[in-house]
Amino acid sequence: MKQVEVNFDGLVGPTHNYAGLSIGNVASLNNANAFSSPKQAALQGLQKMKALHDMGMIQGVLAPQARPDIDTLRRLGFTGSDSNVLEQASKRAPEVFSACCSASSMWTANAATVSPSADTSNGKVHFTPANLTNKFHRSLEPEVTGRILQATFDNDKYFQHHQHLPENEHFGDEGAANHTRLCSDYGHAGIEMFVYGRYAFDSSKPAPKKFPARQTLEASQAVARLHGLSDDTTVFVQQNPDLIDQGVFHNDVISVGNQNVLFYHEQAFLDTQNALDEIQRKFGEQKLHFIQVDTKTVPVQDAIKTYLFNTQIITMANGEMTIIAPTECEENPIVANYLQELTSLNTPIKKVHYFDVKQSMRNGGGPACLRLRVAMTGAELEAVNQHTLMSDAVFVRLNKWVNKHYRDQLSVNDLRDAQLLDETRSALDELTQILNLGSIYPFQRQ
Numbered sequence: 505m506k507q508v509e510v511n512f513d514g515l516v517g518p519t520h521n522y523a524g525l526s527i528g529n530v531a532s533l534n535n536a537n538a539f540s541s542p543k544q545a546a547l548q549g550l551q552k553m554k555a556l557h558d559m560g561m562i563q564g565v566l567a568p569q570a571r572p573d574i575d576t577l578r579r580l581g582f583t584g585s586d587s588n589v590l591e592q593a594s595k596r597a598p599e600v601f602s603a604c605c606s607a608s609s610m611w612t613a614n615a616a617t618v619s620p621s622a623d624t625s626n627g628k629v630h631f632t633p634a635n636l637t638n639k640f641h642r643s644l645e646p647e648v649t650g651r652i653l654q655a656t657f658d659n660d661k662y663f664q665h666h667q668h669l670p671e672n673e674h675f676g677d678e679g680a681a682n683h684t685r686l687c688s689d690y691g692h693a694g695i696e697m698f699v700y701g702r703y704a705f706d707s708s709k710p711a712p713k714k715f716p717a718r719q720t721l722e723a724s725q726a727v728a729r730l731h732g733l734s735d736d737t738t739v740f741v742q743q744n745p746d747l748i749d750q751g752v753f754h755n756d757v758i759s760v761g762n763q764n765v766l767f768y769h770e771q772a773f774l775d776t777q778n779a780l781d782e783i784q785r786k787f788g789e790q791k792l793h794f795i796q797v798d799t800k801t802v803p804v805q806d807a808i809k810t811y812l813f814n815t816q817i818i819t820m821a822n823g824e825m826t827i828i829a830p831t832e833c834e835e836n837p838i839v840a841n842y843l844q845e846l847t848s849l850n851t852p853i854k855k856v857h858y859f860d861v862k863q864s865m866r867n868g869g870g871p872a873c874l875r876l877r878v879a880m881t882g883a884e885l886e887a888v889n890q891h892t893l894m895s896d897a898v899f900v901r902l903n904k905w906v907n908k909h910y911r912d913q914l915s916v917n918d919l920r921d922a923q924l925l926d927e928t929r930s931a932l933d934e935l936t937q938i939l940n941l942g943s944i945y946p947f948q949r950q
């Protein structure tokens with residue numbers, strides 16, 4: 505079987521909510537405390553997964569995390585019954601409480617960095633969960649993410665799982681949101697491009713002034729070492745610090761790559777020409793398509809608002825590429841015109857499909873945030889936990905499961921309700937059976 509790239513989308517959790525937790529992520533701050541619709545969010549996510557499956561792609565599902573995170577609240581000094589922990593924490597430390605309720609694990613681009621076997625020194629697919637140290641609510645994710653990945657890619661012969669990097673800002677790591685791979689074919693060795701926001705150990709180097717740079721160079725280098733990547737096929741590029749200050753909190757908000765295409769905004773990187781030269785030199789003779797979008801064509805603010813670059817570029821069976829874009833791109837005339845023109849240029853991108861992922865967009869997560877890419881050989885794909893792969897039957901089952909367990913509407917206040925905690929736990933317990941994951945959640949391991 506031919507090598508494929510599988511998108512593993514994060515299933516939106518039953519406590520999806522808007523808490524305004526991500527400084528530097530403009531959408532998250534703008535929608536703080538708005539009502540959310542967990543059911544609609546989860547169904548929107550499933551629709552996107554099913555649509556890609558129907559387009560002939562292989563699509564996977566990654567389980568969400570359990571929230572509210574009672575264990576962390578206990579670690580922070582709240583005691584008594586679970587219901588007491590919820591009540592005390594929400595009253596006495598409301599900000600800490602809402603951070604412990606975030607359903608942010610749905611953005612699986614931040615779950616881990618993945619290197620396919622063609623790139624690694626031992627020929628296995630490597631996974632390093634992201635430590636997400638920059639935001640407290642996200643720093644609660646890596647341990648359970650590691651367990652979800654182990655249960656999904658549960659075969660030592662083909663998959664190697666690393667522990668997340670040390671939990672400190674010096675090694676701030678946001679996973680695949682700051683990593684992309686260029687290759688002639690998914691199964692051939694590719695160029696792994698790591699984009700970092702700042703140097704952790706050298707404060708004289710350029711860095712953003714207003715918003716945090718979540719990814720450090722030293723973290724990216726550590727992941728490349730862990731994965732056994734060769735210097736000859738690895739490139740480290742600094743993100744433009746001015747753009748981080750304008751709200752580009754991850755590289756995947758301003759650039760995306762697929763096979764021989766790098767699609768990026770003119771202002772995305774600090775030293776664009778050198779970066780492109782190095783990528784092309786290391787890539788070899790075959791010419792890459794560098795698709796640069798100039799500021800005069802699409803201003804940075806339009807790119808951020810519409811998530812033009814947080815699109816998925818996927819390769820169809822006939823070799824042509826399709827862009828999976830949020831409907832926000834279609835609704836913005838500048839961006840919609842640009843995308844229409846793009847499909848007529850001399851590049852592999854020939855189609856655009858728009859998807860409604862508004863529930864995710866309101867927290868700053870577009871189509872590309874919702875998926876973790878894993879390129880695999882046929883044998884590796886067979887070794888994946890098959891229950892996590894999308895099919896007509898899995899789609900029906902997961903829709904039923906969402907409709908049975910999820911609330912239509914949720915406010916931040918509802919999160920202190922012990923009844924919601926019970927609902928969430930029974931939903932997730934059932935999900936681990938559907939996806940055959942075993943006991944991955946802390947509440948299942950006590």
Ligand code: SUG
Nearest residue numbers: 522523524525526532608613681873
């Ligand atoms: O880490 N939002 C996420 C969005 C992540 C998007 N991911 C990528 N671009 N790959 C974040 O900022 C907001 C949660 C809240 O405010 O309730 C949040 O965590």
